[in-house]
Amino acid sequence: MVDTHTKSFKIKERFSQNTLWEINAASLRNANLQGVNLRGANLRGADLRTVNFRGADLREADLSHADFHGPNLHVPLLRDANLDGAINFYASADLRGADLRDADLRGADLRGVDMRHAYLRCASLSCALLCSADLSRAYLNGADLSAADLRGVDFTSADLRDVNLFEANLNGATLHCVSGIIDAGTPDGWRAYGWLRDGRLSIRVGCWEKRLTETREYWAGRPDHREVLAAVEHIVTIAAIRGWKL
Amino acid sequence: MTTLRCYEIVHRRTGEVLLSREINAAGMHDASLQGLSLRGADLRRADLRGIDCRKADLRGADLRHANLHGADLRHANLRFANLLNADLIGANLFDIDLTGAILRGAAGIVDGGAPDGWYAYGWRRDHRLSLRIGCRELRLDEARKYWEGKFDRLEVLAAVEYIAAVATIRGWLP
Numbered sequence: 001m002v003d004t005h006t007k008s009f010k011i012k013e014r015f016s017q018n019t020l021w022e023i024n025a026a027s028l029r030n031a032n033l034q035g036v037n038l039r040g041a042n043l044r045g046a047d048l049r050t051v052n053f054r055g056a057d058l059r060e061a062d063l064s065h066a067d068f069h070g071p072n073l074h075v076p077l078l079r080d081a082n083l084d085g086a087i088n089f090y091a092s093a094d095l096r097g098a099d100l101r102d103a104d105l106r107g108a109d110l111r112g113v114d115m116r117h118a119y120l121r122c123a124s125l126s127c128a129l130l131c132s133a134d135l136s137r138a139y140l141n142g143a144d145l146s147a148a149d150l151r152g153v154d155f156t157s158a159d160l161r162d163v164n165l166f167e168a169n170l171n172g173a174t175l176h177c178v179s180g181i182i183d184a185g186t187p188d189g190w191r192a193y194g195w196l197r198d199g200r201l202s203i204r205v206g207c208w209e210k211r212l213t214e215t216r217e218y219w220a221g222r223p224d225h226r227e228v229l230a231a232v233e234h235i236v237t238i239a240a241i242r243g244w245k246l
Numbered sequence: 247m248t249t250l251r252c253y254e255i256v257h258r259r260t261g262e263v264l265l266s267r268e269i270n271a272a273g274m275h276d277a278s279l280q281g282l283s284l285r286g287a288d289l290r291r292a293d294l295r296g297i298d299c300r301k302a303d304l305r306g307a308d309l310r311h312a313n314l315h316g317a318d319l320r321h322a323n324l325r326f327a328n329l330l331n332a333d334l335i336g337a338n339l340f341d342i343d344l345t346g347a348i349l350r351g352a353a354g355i356v357d358g359g360a361p362d363g364w365y366a367y368g369w370r371r372d373h374r375l376s377l378r379i380g381c382r383e384l385r386l387d388e389a390r391k392y393w394e395g396k397f398d399r400l401e402v403l404a405a406v407e408y409i410a411a412v413a414t415i416r417g418w419l420p
Binding site: 152154156171172174175176177178182183184185186187189190191193226227230231233234237238241 | 404
């Protein structure tokens with residue numbers, strides 16, 4: 001990306017090689033890319049730790065092996081950035097402590113990505129692929145994780161209050177010390193948990209997502225799934241302890 | 247004459263050989279993994295019945311569908327291990343660390359979730375229910391006595407009753 005003749009730094013479109021953005025510097029250090037159209041940009045392996053991408057369009061950009069590791073937990077890095085469909089994050093980008101509040105990450109491939117301490121308040125992660133990602137101690141308050149693939153995600157000590165988990169797949173996810181979720185283990189071999197959907201308790205058991213009365217009704221007459229019913233009552237007890245609206 | 251064969255345990259991602267041993271044809275039943283470092287080991291569907299795994303480091307090990315029936319896992323580290331559909335019936339789970347472990351479908355253990363941020367599970371020690379919550383390993387009556395009256399640990403008490411309810415369903419409790 002560094003042009004050795006002109007000593008300028010160019011960000012090119014990954015297929016056409018057209019220059020999208022250019023700066024007279026040897027690196028992107030402290031660059032301000034606020035609001036810049038970087039759709040389809042080739043940022044593979046780039047050091048992006050001090051770059052301001054606020055409001056930038058990063059759709060379809062190649063960010064594989066890019067380093068976003070923020071110097072502190074709340075740097076204004078990717079705030080409001082559009083990363084819808086951004087590709088090639090796969091198990092390579094370092095997003096530790098990255099500020100992704102309000103970022104549009106719908107459908108993004110973030111499998112295996114290290115997002116420890118990431119700030120994802122109100123981020124859109126609907127339908128995102130987050131399998132085996134490390135989101136321990138991440139702040140996800142108000143984030144949309146609906147229909148996201150969260151299998152094997154490490155959410156240890158993450159803040160999941162007010163997140164939308166509708167139709168999300170949490171099989172094998174670590175929910176140790178997570179706020180905003182009631183983990184009831186795996187009764188009859190199915191993951192069971194409760195969360196607040198639109199301010200009221202919602203219970204997920206296996207692939208069934210229901211309100212309390214519906215859940216009780218559904219599982220009540222099933223003698224082969226009595227463990228599930230016990231889990232439902234456990235979730236209700238914890239919800240009452242936490243003062244959640246049933 | 248005893249037939250010997252080489253048995254290798256490899257890392258589930260890197261393929262690196264973590265342990266290589268010659269064992270007899272009967273399998274690993276009389277083998278010992280005591281105190282060994284088997285972090286991230288690929289032990290899918292392994293027949294580890296009755297094996298001595300005391301103090302073994304099995305962090306992040308892939309133990310899906312493994313047969314650990316009657317294994318001695320005392321003080322083993324199983325943090326983030328995948329025990330999906332593993333058979334833990336009759337295994338000694340005293341003082342094991344299961345933080346972040348996947349217990350879905352595992353037999354011989356009751357997964358009680360994470361009340362008040364601590365891992366909670368129940369298992370059968372000497373044919374009687376034993377409960378592990380955080381670092382405490384107690385019998386049911388002891389657990390009830392210990393957690394009762396602690397108003398900042400109401401979730402734990404709820405988990406104790408939940409584990410007891412599931413144990414009753416499974417016929418572990420009279």
